[in-house]
Amino acid sequence: MILITIVSLFILTLPIQNNSQNNYYDVLRVIEKVEIRKYNTLLYVSYIPIDESDRSNSFRQVADFIFGNNSKNETIAMTSPVVMKTHNNYEMAFIMPNNYTIENLPKPNNDNLNMYEENGVTKACITYSGFSNKSKEKKYIAELKKILKNYNIKYLDDFEVLIYNAPYQLINRKNEITVSVVL
Template identity: 35%
Template sequence: MKVVLILISIVFITFIAIQIYALKTQSSIETYSYEVHQKYKTFEIRTYEETLFTSVKLSTSGYKDSSSKGFSILAGYIFGGNERNEKISMTSPVAMTLTDSMTMMFMVPKEFSKETLPKPNQSSITFKKEPKRIVAALRFSGWANDKKIEDAKQKLKSALDQEGIAYSNRFCFLGYNAPYEVFNRINEIIVELK
């Protein structure tokens, strides 16, 4: 019984240490910055500046398969899978387009331009500049999955329709937390406004 209690204590202490580490590192990660223009009950209107992303188009559909595969490919690139074996800082959030063929994107740290980024070892990785854009954003918490993402997307569409705000069909999922983070998980659905 004593051994079991010791093991449970070790697991608990390790878990707490990982969560504290996650909270500290999250605050130092460069994020996709925006300016809020107006807040509504369930969503807000934002402007994002022109930003460069690394991206990979995925043949799989559905959040679970696409997010795992896309994250693996892009993380490989920023952790040194490039012509210079150069590590590139992680940024937040990780973005995924919500279309028939999903694209996963990592924001490029501002210190880089398209010309100064190392060439990826994987030919499926491309660099994509997202133009300045105005979006509506709806936030939800917890672990993301296909159902939660679709529910949030429908909730955002319904709220925009109710307010008479015209929007495009360019929906995107934003995930802000590392896979090992348990507390304060933040996810968002954004859509470009017309």
């Protein structure tokens, strides 16, 4: 069973390796370990887990959409990072490739999926390595809050965890914590 799960995750996340959309934000300034970024319009497809036990189902729900379970039966390239919104029961969101808009993106066949745009948001970001877990997420959220407070930068309570690498990548892993800021 464990082998089947590992192989499935490998196959499902293969496209993520070389499809990072690094052109979706501009760095406005750097404060200590924190980047202040202005994001371009981003298009998301997401799944909000019903409860904590449903969180493990999130990736499959959204992956099913990009693998063709949509109104056009179209396969959509998977981009990185995968976004988990800590403020919304760990909603998992995939950023859609730049060639899609809200108008031309196939509609999900699954009523539990959401499609939405996020326009021109400014966020603070702190980066960390290794595998992400609740302990690391809490640590880096606290560090990000402290740096922002030290520089009198107001932030919302919409922290996100960004995961850039497939689960089978063991080294050179990149993760980020972001939060919307008011400058």
